[in-house]
Amino acid sequence: MDLVAPLPVSLRQLQYVVAVADLGGFRKAADACHVSQPSLSAQIAQAEAALGVTVFERNRRQVRVSAAGHAIVAQARAVLVAAGDLVELGRQLADPFTGTLRIGVIPTISPYLLPEIAPALARAYPRLTIVWREDHTSGLVRQVNDGTLDAAVLALEADLGTLEHAPLMRDPFLLAAAPEHRLARPTRRARIQDLDDEGVLLLDDGHCFRDQALQLCARVGAREAGYRATSLATLVQMASAGRGVTLLPSIALPVENRRGQLVVREFTAPGPGRTIALAWRRGSALAASFTLLAAAMKRAVEAERPPAAMRSLHRAS
Amino acid sequence: MDLVAPLPVSLRQLQYVVAVADLGGFRKAADACHVSQPSLSAQIAQAEAALGVTVFERNRRQVRVSAAGHAIVAQARAVLVAAGDLVELGRQLADPFTGTLRIGVIPTISPYLLPEIAPALARAYPRLTIVWREDHTSGLVRQVNDGTLDAAVLALEADLGTLEHAPLMRDPFLLAAAPEHRLARPTRRARIQDLDDEGVLLLDDGHCFRDQALQLCARVGAREAGYRATSLATLVQMASAGRGVTLLPSIALPVENRRGQLVVREFTAPGPGRTIALAWRRGSALAASFTLLAAAMKRAVEAERPPAAMRSLHRAS
DNA sequence: AAGGTCCATAGGCTGAGGCTATCACCATGA
DNA sequence: TCATGGTGATAGCCTCAGCCTATGGACCTT
Numbered sequence: 211m212d213l214v215a216p217l218p219v220s221l222r223q224l225q226y227v228v229a230v231a232d233l234g235g236f237r238k239a240a241d242a243c244h245v246s247q248p249s250l251s252a253q254i255a256q257a258e259a260a261l262g263v264t265v266f267e268r269n270r271r272q273v274r275v276s277a278a279g280h281a282i283v284a285q286a287r288a289v290l291v292a293a294g295d296l297v298e299l300g301r302q303l304a305d306p307f308t309g310t311l312r313i314g315v316i317p318t319i320s321p322y323l324l325p326e327i328a329p330a331l332a333r334a335y336p337r338l339t340i341v342w343r344e345d346h347t348s349g350l351v352r353q354v355n356d357g358t359l360d361a362a363v364l365a366l367e368a369d370l371g372t373l374e375h376a377p378l379m380r381d382p383f384l385l386a387a388a389p390e391h392r393l394a395r396p397t398r399r400a401r402i403q404d405l406d407d408e409g410v411l412l413l414d415d416g417h418c419f420r421d422q423a424l425q426l427c428a429r430v431g432a433r434e435a436g437y438r439a440t441s442l443a444t445l446v447q448m449a450s451a452g453r454g455v456t457l458l459p460s461i462a463l464p465v466e467n468r469r470g471q472l473v474v475r476e477f478t479a480p481g482p483g484r485t486i487a488l489a490w491r492r493g494s495a496l497a498a499s500f501t502l503l504a505a506a507m508k509r510a511v512e513a514e515r516p517p518a519a520m521r522s523l524h525r526a527s
Numbered sequence: 528m529d530l531v532a533p534l535p536v537s538l539r540q541l542q543y544v545v546a547v548a549d550l551g552g553f554r555k556a557a558d559a560c561h562v563s564q565p566s567l568s569a570q571i572a573q574a575e576a577a578l579g580v581t582v583f584e585r586n587r588r589q590v591r592v593s594a595a596g597h598a599i600v601a602q603a604r605a606v607l608v609a610a611g612d613l614v615e616l617g618r619q620l621a622d623p624f625t626g627t628l629r630i631g632v633i634p635t636i637s638p639y640l641l642p643e644i645a646p647a648l649a650r651a652y653p654r655l656t657i658v659w660r661e662d663h664t665s666g667l668v669r670q671v672n673d674g675t676l677d678a679a680v681l682a683l684e685a686d687l688g689t690l691e692h693a694p695l696m697r698d699p700f701l702l703a704a705a706p707e708h709r710l711a712r713p714t715r716r717a718r719i720q721d722l723d724d725e726g727v728l729l730l731d732d733g734h735c736f737r738d739q740a741l742q743l744c745a746r747v748g749a750r751e752a753g754y755r756a757t758s759l760a761t762l763v764q765m766a767s768a769g770r771g772v773t774l775l776p777s778i779a780l781p782v783e784n785r786r787g788q789l790v791v792r793e794f795t796a797p798g799p800g801r802t803i804a805l806a807w808r809r810g811s812a813l814a815a816s817f818t819l820l821a822a823a824m825k826r827a828v829e830a831e832r833p834p835a836a837m838r839s840l841h842r843a844s
Numbered sequence: 845a846a847g848g849t850c851c852a853t854a855g856g857c858t859g860a861g862g863c864t865a866t867c868a869c870c871a872t873g874a
Numbered sequence: 875t876c877a878t879g880g881t882g883a884t885a886g887c888c889t890c891a892g893c894c895t896a897t898g899g900a901c902c903t904t
Contacts, residue, residue, distance in 0.1 A: 217538050217610055222861090224613075225534070236882055249862055251883065256861095261617030268882065278620040285613040285812040292606040293534055296541075299602050300578030303595040495602040539892090553851060566893055568852065573892095585851065 218260035221293055223253045224286040227265060230254060231275050231283040291357040291491075298360075299495035306499070307335040314343045314350035314362035318419045318442055319486060322461040323363065323511070330510030331503075346416040354491055361500055363507075365484040368418035374497065375489035376504035379511045382483035383423070384463070386446070386472040387455040394473035401478050402430055409435025411448050411456040419484070423457045426482050442466050459484065535577035538610055540570045541603040544582060547571060548592050548600040608674040608808075615677075616812035623816070624652040631660045631667035631679035635736045635759055636803060639778040640680065640828070647827030648820075663733040671808055678817055680824075682801040685735035691814060692806035693821035696828045699800035700740070701780070703763070703789040704772040711790035718795050719747055726752025728765050728773040736801070740774045743799050759783050776801065 229239035229250075236254070240247040258265055265279035275283060301309050315324065324342060331340060343359065350362040351371055366375065385400040387393045393404055410432045413420040420438075427434070435454035439445040442462045449456045450471040458466065458474065460483075467474060488504040490497065546556035546567075553571070557564040575582055582596035592600060618626050632641065641659060648657060660676065667679040668688055683692065702717040704710045710721055727749045730737040737755075744751070752771035756762040759779045766773045767788040775783065775791065777800075784791060805821040807814065 217542070217607075218614060219538075219610070221534050221536075221538055237880085245861095246863060247882075248864085248884080252861075255883090261614065262621030263617045273882085281616060281620065281812065281815075282613070285609070285616050288810070288812075289606060289609040289613055290534075292602070292609045293536070296599070296602040296606055297535060297578065299598060300580045303598060304579030493605070495598065495605075498598075554849085562892095563894060564851075565853080565895085569892075572852090590851085 219257050220253075221290065223257040223260075224289055226250050226253050227257055227286050228283060228290060230266060230273065231279070235273055287356060294357055295491075295495040302496060302499050305337075307502075308337040310339045310341060311360045311503075312341045312343060312358070313488075314345055314353060314359045314364075316347055316350065316362075316364045316418060317344055318413070318417060318459060319363055319365075319461065320344050322459075322465055323486070326514045327507050327510040330513070331506060334506050334510075347418045348416070351489075354489065357491075360494075360496070361488055361490040361503075363486065363488055365418050365422070366487045367422055367484050370489055372492045373489040374492045374494070374500075375487040376501055376508075377485050377487045378504060378508050379461075379486050380483055381459045381461050381486050382476065382481050383426075383457045384460055385455065385475045385477065386449055386458045386467070388450050388452045388471070389473050390452060391455060391473070393455050393475075395475070398475070399478045400475040402426060402482065405432040405455070406430045408432050409454040411435050411445055411454045412438055413442070413445060414438045414440050419457075419459065422482070422484060426457070446472060457482070461486075536574050537570075538607065540574040540577075541607055543567050543570050544574055544603050545600060545607060547583060547590065548596070552590055604673060611674055612808075612812040619813060619816050622654075624820075625654040627656045627658060628677045628820075629658045629660060629675070630805075631662055631670060631676045631681075633664055633667065633679075633681045633735060634661055635730070635734060635776060636680055636682075636778065637661050639776075639782055640803070643831045644824050644827040647830070648823060651823050651827075652820075664735045665733070668806075671806065674808075677813070678805055678807040678820075680803065680805055682735050682739070683804045684739055684801050687806055689809045690806040691809045691811070691817075692804040693818055693825075694802050694804045695821060695825050696778075696803050697800055698776045698778050698803050699793065699798050700743075700774045701777055702772065702792045702794065703766055703775045703784070705767050705769045705788070706790050707769060708772060708790070710772050710792075712792070715792070716795045717792040719743060719799065722749040722772070723747045725749050726771040728752050728762055728771045729755055730759070730762060731755045731757050736776065739799070739801060743774070763789060774799070778803075 226239060226243060226245075229242050230236055233239045233242060236251055237247050240250040243250060254266070261282060263278050263282055264276055265282050267274045267276050298309075320342070328340065328342070331338070343353075345353070347364050347368040347370075350359065350364060351369075351373060353359040354362050354373060355371070362373075363378070364370070365381075366377065385393065385404065393400070393408070405427060410423065410427050412423055412427075412434050415438070419442075424434070426432075436448070439448055442458065443466055445456050446458070446466045448454070458472075463474060488500060488507060490500045494500070543556060543560060543562075546559050547553055550556045550559060553568055554564050557567040560567060571583070578599060580595050580599055581593055582599050584591045584593050615626075637659070645657065645659070648655070660670075662670070664681050664685040664687075667676065667681060668686075668690060670676040671679050671690060672688070679690075680695070681687070682698075683694065702710065702721065710717070710725070722744060727740065727744050729740055729751050732755070736759075741751070743749075753765070756765055759775065760783055762773050763775070763783045765771070775789075780791065805817060805824060807817045811817070
């Protein structure tokens, strides 16, 4: 706590501790850390002695994290995340927007937004490499928190925990149905009450879009129809096969309804929708960079968006 | 960010960086860290090279933190705080409630609460040493955040930033006036409106109790009377000298009004007051310990409080 | 000009932390 | 039953990171 008193553990020791906890073995951890197993053993033993806590139970045939060890490992991870941020911060300060960022995206955004913003970002920051990784909100939030990801693009309406964020765009939800469906009245805006007593097609568990749509259905008397779709493309297929009505995020339209299979209607204002945002670990040293990055993303979106959305909506009508 | 990639900086280097930034010189920092100045110079140079950032401008006669350096120093401090927490966590796990905790207290709580809870804590945790430090809320919050303090006892109504907390007790405010004062009507409860158009004696700037009382005065037509008191004791002196009416926290009564100089009246429910709490850094590894400590404090308070408060209130009436 | 202060540099020493080789243990399968 | 292949711990050696002292060069104060 006194910032000048020598600390009895080193960052490398903490890395070893976390590696053993994650990989469940000294040998595997040693390989991952590119050191010999005895070196790692020695450092672990030293860290345990310094902390006064037996982090690992080496009984029997396996290595288990002790009760007290779990707290130690968690805190060690926090230290390493902070240290990793420091290094990344240095990189950014030394040479802004160079290097690699790992950014997560949820599946109901990724295929529609990335083709637009990725090229624009590549133009804006030619020396920055972005590695995109697709996962559900809960997985992304966890990975951002433990430093596996640097940031994530997701919907603000989902539970982001304590992440910090900057909004990128509003993405209204639309009512979509096969042309034969009684709700397929392209000339008029839809109301949420129209869903009353309808069978609504929804996505699989885990998708935040499913949760939002479900909440909406709960507000009126709508029920979930048939099987759950694993993607918006499947959802569109099912809807156009007449299996029910569904909701679609606007950004998905130009891709998923490009052949106009479904009749798509906007809702009367204020209609349902989500706010797509870039989110990162609260207090991340890179907050300033992420804010700039989000601004660039927003510009890219706004340069492409409104015409595209409109065009497709009209074609569908 | 990859938790197994070797980190190019060491905790010791970060300590040196922070020490130089805090003390404004290599020599002083070296002394504080108990190393020779060349050793420290070398480590600083190495850290700067590893991070790719010139943290310190060594031109002219003085050492200045560069623009980019400020961000680096802040993040380095965050890493060291996390590492310090890890060590402290180990200590606690190895031997719960042993060692030293540094806890801050605001001046309008300290003299009244500590004499009650400090002995009780010493009994409950004989091997735990608590070092109490008195300061205003803003200073305490800053020190808790940068790791100079482990926790603080203060009023929840003040701005605690992101600190986590556990409530200890409710501390209602009371109306106090010299017996000659027109508001000195001991038999009846007071209303906030009674302060309308009164001159109310307040504490000095910086005290959160002043801010709370000021807000209260703003709700009615009360104005601040005369000079500002530097302590509740002074406030009581001024009030008993007939310089105006004042507010007092209940916990201060047994001490400050022990001779019954002032007539003290409770407010009608729901009266003004504050919630006294133990607060610590959000996400501190010691959160579990602080929760237990707060519970012990609360028990100590409740064992002493209600009878004492009542006794004195009656004596004053 | 002298002296004092600052930080940087030079060169030497020591131990922290790396390595390989090996041990002790315990499963599993021949 | 015993070899085999897995675990982590131990022993002994070696190298270099990081410490030290001594000194240099730049600047301010006296």
